[in-house]
Amino acid sequence: xxxxxxxxxxxxxxxxxxxxxxxxxxxxxxxxxxxxxxxxxxxxxxxxxxxxxxxxxxxxxxxxxxxxxxxxxxxxxxxxxxxxxxxxxxxxxxxxxxxxxxxxxxxxxxxxxxxxxxxxxxxxxxxxxxxxxxxxxxxxxxxxxxx
Amino acid sequence: xxxxxxxxxxxxxxxxxxxxxxxxxxxxxxxxxxxxxxxxxxxxxxxxxxxxxxxxxxxxxxxxxxxxxxxxxxxxxxxxxxxxxxxxxxxxxxxxxxxxxxxxxxxxxxxxxxxxxxxxxxxxxxxxxxxxxxxxxxxxxxxxxxx
Amino acid sequence: xxxxxxxxxxxxxxxxxxxxxxxxxxxxxxxxxxxxxxxxxxxxxxxxxxxxxxxxxxxxxxxxxxxxxxxxxxxxxxxxx
Amino acid sequence: xxxxxxxxxxxxxxxxxxxxxxxxxxxxxxxxxxxxxxxxxxxxxxxxxxxxxxxxxxxxxxxxxxxxxxxxxxxxxxxxx
Numbered sequence: 532x533x534x535x536x537x538x539x540x541x542x543x544x545x546x547x548x549x550x551x552x553x554x555x556x557x558x559x560x561x562x563x564x565x566x567x568x569x570x571x572x573x574x575x576x577x578x579x580x581x582x583x584x585x586x587x588x589x590x591x592x593x594x595x596x597x598x599x600x601x602x603x604x605x606x607x608x609x610x611x612x613x614x615x616x617x618x619x620x621x622x623x624x625x626x627x628x629x630x631x632x633x634x635x636x637x638x639x640x641x642x643x644x645x646x647x648x649x650x651x652x653x654x655x656x657x658x659x660x661x662x663x664x665x666x667x668x669x670x671x672x673x674x675x676x677x678x
Numbered sequence: 679x680x681x682x683x684x685x686x687x688x689x690x691x692x693x694x695x696x697x698x699x700x701x702x703x704x705x706x707x708x709x710x711x712x713x714x715x716x717x718x719x720x721x722x723x724x725x726x727x728x729x730x731x732x733x734x735x736x737x738x739x740x741x742x743x744x745x746x747x748x749x750x751x752x753x754x755x756x757x758x759x760x761x762x763x764x765x766x767x768x769x770x771x772x773x774x775x776x777x778x779x780x781x782x783x784x785x786x787x788x789x790x791x792x793x794x795x796x797x798x799x800x801x802x803x804x805x806x807x808x809x810x811x812x813x814x815x816x817x818x819x820x821x822x823x824x825x
Numbered sequence: 826x827x828x829x830x831x832x833x834x835x836x837x838x839x840x841x842x843x844x845x846x847x848x849x850x851x852x853x854x855x856x857x858x859x860x861x862x863x864x865x866x867x868x869x870x871x872x873x874x875x876x877x878x879x880x881x882x883x884x885x886x887x888x889x890x891x892x893x894x895x896x897x898x899x900x901x902x903x904x905x906x
Numbered sequence: 907x908x909x910x911x912x913x914x915x916x917x918x919x920x921x922x923x924x925x926x927x928x929x930x931x932x933x934x935x936x937x938x939x940x941x942x943x944x945x946x947x948x949x950x951x952x953x954x955x956x957x958x959x960x961x962x963x964x965x966x967x968x969x970x971x972x973x974x975x976x977x978x979x980x981x982x983x984x985x986x987x
Contacts, residue, residue, distance in 0.1 A: 543691075546691075559712065565706060590965075632906075636783065651984050795905075797903060798831065799905030
């Protein structure tokens with residue numbers, strides 16, 4: 532299990548290959564990658580992500596351990612950036628390995644749903660018209676009810 | 679949309695990066711990678727994958743187009759190998775990009791479910807005790823009923 | 826028309842492809858004709874529930890018409906992914 | 907104990923962290939004490955339904971006990987991923 536909370540960029544390809552190379556016993560590997568989108572259509576200058584050092588790592592570790600308890604999984608990877616990001620930058624990724632594809636998919640979705648609403652990150656969008664904290668969506672909270 | 683049916687290896691990392699670089703408009707990217715597992719526990723010498731040239735590309739294109747009709751998707755990638763593979767080799771991968779993570783996940787699962795049972799590939803396992811065609815699983819056929 | 830065989834169908838019949846002249850109107854009629862040829866065909870087509878058929882590279886059914894069809898393929902359930 | 911603020915809570919209160927001496931038995935009592943200090947605190951804590959609290963880096967509730975707690979953090983709902 533590798534959990535990284537970092538300011539610097541990560542290389543999706545290198546991380547994917549390293550993850551798959553580490554865990555050849557499992558037939559199914561799923562990755563999810565989040566990318567900064569310009570939802571304001573051309574207005575987004577940058578995004579600033581704040582986090583709670585210490586709690587962030589604890590919260591992600593707990594989420595990942597919960598996933599490993601619920602599904603038959605091999606390795607699990609979570610990388611999440613903080614600090615300043617621009618449109619097109621990759622914010623975060625998760626990877627799961629499992630003997631069966633259903634487990635790998637479900638565990639990756641579970642990690643994402645919990646990272647969205649239970650890991651202490653906060654996004655602020657800086658557009659040409661000002662800065663605004665991204666509001667939590669009801670649908671993200673609702674997504675937890677299915678687990 | 680990129681669909682590749684090929685005998686040679688592919689680089690999961692390079693394909694993942696190229697896919698993400700091509701489609702920066704979408705915030706969610708999901709990949710699934712299938713790896714040759716030694717289910718016979720140390721007995722698997724190799725796997726031979728046969729396919730139906732011509733029909734394979736048509737069938738995968740149809741599955742991918744169906745996915746793009748059902749979900750709000752950006753780019754879609756499907757790579758599937760045929761020929762001789764050994765344990766640890768990567769057999770195939772799919773990648774989906776979407777504005778929302780739910781769409782990217784569901785479309786990737788849909789592609790996998792249909793590739794399993796509707797794309798003309800047949801796997802043969804060569805173990806120390808002989809060669810055997812892999813039997814289709816009822817659960818793979820059942821997986822289609824949810825879509 | 827061309828008749829193609831894949832996986833264990835190819836192995837049981839002993840060839841990947843053959844040219845067949847037939848008046849069969851449906852896939853089922855073609856199967857009956859082929860099965861009558863030799864034991865290896867009869868054995869290969871013994872259990873149709875374990876077989877799939879494609880007409881001109883599209884999955885089809887055993888009761889489908891062969892009108893205008895140029896390529897018929899028989900194979901076991903697919904195991905891709 | 908240490909009291910931490912994140913995101914717009916940090917901006918409204920005007921600092922990321924402060925040392926607080928308190929006899930508050932619960933988070934709710936601590937919130938009442940802090941809100942009574944100054945307008946900026948009262949404004950920041952005005953709508954508790956828009957806030958989350960963590961005690962020693964574990965998510966908790968406003969009616970939780972502060973016994974033995976060394977670090978309390980207040981912040982809006984998280985927006986990771």
